[in-house]
Amino acid sequence: MKRILITGATGHIGSEVLASLCKSPQDLEIVAAVRNVEAAEQQFQPSSQLTFQVFDFEKPDTFSQAFQGVDSLFLLRPPQLADVDRYFKPLLEAAKTSGIQQVVFLSVQGVETSNMIPHYKIEALIKNLGFQYVFVRPGYFMQNLTSTLLPEILKTQTITLPAGQAKFNWVDVKNIGEAVAVLIKAFDLYKNRGYDITGSENLSFQAVTHQMTIILNKPYRFKSINPIRFYFKKRKDGLTTGFALVMTLLHFLPRFQKEPEISNNFFKLTGKKPTTLVAFINREQHIFNKT
Ligand SMILES: NC(=O)c1ccc[n+]([C@@H]2O[C@H](COP(=O)([O-])OP(=O)(O)OC[C@H]3O[C@@H](n4cnc5c(N)ncnc54)[C@H](OP(=O)(O)O)[C@@H]3O)[C@@H](O)[C@H]2O)c1
Structure with missing residues (x-):
């Protein structure tokens, strides 16, 4: 039986990957x-197929126990960890030493042309260490609206980002989890390639706040901000240097890049159409209507 270790398991992507894998383990x-x-253990139901293992990216002494007997690693970069040489190089080297052969890495769409972001370096490291790999490259998570952007949305019905008129590809994290589960289960069929996982719409933040206004029946607005001001605002909010920098770049660089490609990989992998933004806002109304 193949043993797969899921990092970032309690987060947005990890919990959806687990949910999809556990449907047909x-x-x-x-x-x-x-x-x-x-x-x-409280968040998920342990079962004969799902167990838990202590693991901390920042504590290398947890690696060898966690990697024992593992064939395949689902690797997710926690948003606050941006230093690849410090955190990911030792981790991947330890994985290699422990005999792990396969890595499924949660990267980001457009990584091939963004050598300033950590995902670029991590992909290169995985290849250089000789792992068999699958790179999952998703678009912009719809769930950003219900997580990182939510406090400001709830407080002032505003989204402030250095994004200008740039269009982002909006993808539902549930769809990413479904696609990753297929890629993990049929790894040999898909190995040694990258897969963009996108939704069906490229939309600017102006268009998104317009949709929110219609569906939620309240006025929402988007405010574009200078990237340097944004960076210092995020630092003041308590984000680490690396996290604030990556967040600034991921929202600012798309202003100078061509619109994201819309991929049909999700449909090819799952046979399903991706969630639309309207369906997502309707599904998550209860979160936006919290007071
Ligand atoms: N947001 C987007 O639009 C977007 C688009 C494409 C790609 N991405 C990429 O997606 C990744 C983030 O995924 P996500 O949204 O699922 O993240 P998330 O919801 O913030 O979850 C992070 C996960 O990492 C775990 N974690 C954090 N620090 C850890 C540590 N030191 N040791 C062990 N586990 C640790 C957390 O566990 P605890 O429960 O212990 O905190 C949690 O399970 C990033 O690499 C990001 O660049 C994001």
Whole structure:
């Protein structure tokens, strides 16, 4: 039976990957690599196919125990960890030493032309270390609206970002989890390639706040901000240097890049159409209507 270790298991992507894998675990032994096993056991139902293992990206002494007997690693870069040489190089080297052969890495759409972001370096590292790999390259998460951007949305019905008129590809994290589960299960069929996982719409933040205004029946607005001001605002909010920098770049660089390509990989992998933004806002209304 193939043993797969899922990092970032309690987060947006990881929890959807687990949910999709656990629907039909077939010949998989799924291990969720988490900092706090007790909290994770409360979030998910442990079963014979799903177990939990202590793992901390910032504590290399947790690596060898977690990697024991693992065939395949689902690697997610937690947003606050941007220093690839410090965190990911030792981790991937330890994975290699432990005999892990396959890595499925959650990267980002457009990584091939963005050598300033950590995902670029991590992809190169995975290849250079000789792993068999699948790079999952998603568009912009719809769930950013219900997580990082939510406090400002709830407080002032505003989204402030250095994004100008740039269009982003909006993708539902549930769809990414479904696609990743297929890529993990049929790894040999898909290995040694990158897969953009996108939604069906490229939309600017102006268009998104317009949709929110119609569906939620309240006025929402988008405010574009200078990237340097944005960076210092995020630092003041308590984000680490690396996190604030990556967040600034991911929202600012698309102003100078061509619109994201819309891929049909999600349909090819799952046979389903991706969630539209309107469906997402309707589905998550209860979150936007919190007071
Ligand atoms: N947002 C977007 O639009 C977008 C688009 C494309 C790609 N991405 C990429 O997606 C990734 C983020 O995925 P996400 O949204 O699922 O992240 P997330 O919801 O913030 O979850 C982060 C996960 O990492 C775990 N974690 C954090 N620090 C850890 C540590 N030191 N040791 C072990 N586990 C740790 C957290 O566990 P705890 O429960 O212990 O905190 C949590 O499970 C980033 O690499 C980002 O660049 C994002």
